[in-house]
Amino acid sequence: MFRHQQHRASGFTLVETMVAVALVAISGSAVITAVLAARQWAEYDKQRLSAVAAARRYIEQRARHDLFPTLDPIADATIDNFNTPDTADDLMATLTMQLYHVNNDGTRGAELTVAPTAEEILEAVVTVSWNRTASLSSKRASETINTYVYPDL
Numbered sequence: 622m623f624r625h626q627q628h629r630a631s632g633f634t635l636v637e638t639m640v641a642v643a644l645v646a647i648s649g650s651a652v653i654t655a656v657l658a659a660r661q662w663a664e665y666d667k668q669r670l671s672a673v674a675a676a677r678r679y680i681e682q683r684a685r686h687d688l689f690p691t692l693d694p695i696a697d698a699t700i701d702n703f704n705t706p707d708t709a710d711d712l713m714a715t716l717t718m719q720l721y722h723v724n725n726d727g728t729r730g731a732e733l734t735v736a737p738t739a740e741e742i743l744e745a746v747v748t749v750s751w752n753r754t755a756s757l758s759s760k761r762a763s764e765t766i767n768t769y770v771y772p773d774l
Contacts, residue, residue, distance in 0.1 A: 665753060668712055669764055672749040675700045676766045679716050679747050700751065714751040721746065723769065745770050 633641075675698065700712040721744040722730030729744055737743065750763035 665762070668751065668753060668762070671700050671712060672714060672751055672762075672764045673766060675714065676716065676747040676749045676764065679718065679749075680745055680766070680768055680770075698749075700749075712751040712754065714749050717748045719746045720744070720770075740771070743770050744768070 695716040720733040723742045724730045748765045
């Protein structure tokens, strides 16, 4: 008696190959999407750090060294994005500053609209807003920093 032995061909079928290709494609697109999102967040953080540095310089120049700083916003401030030699990545920003009285209990008081008449601690609030660059969304971003100042009268 002869036994009939079936020999299966070794290898992958077309369906198995298509499933494997689909899984690799899905995994690859997920990795690419994650890398692109990480680059966008890194660029946003870079812009945010540049904006905060500009706000700090603005406070130093205006609130700490002027008797009473002008509170007019700077509408077209150019912020150098990490001192790169080209200007393609510079940010066009708006800087605004508000000064507030500080109450005896340390809370924010009324907004200051004229020069202070007595030596007192003031709260300076600077807001920097800019159009995000190198992003899929062209949203406007902003950062606010506050500090206490004691202007020399």
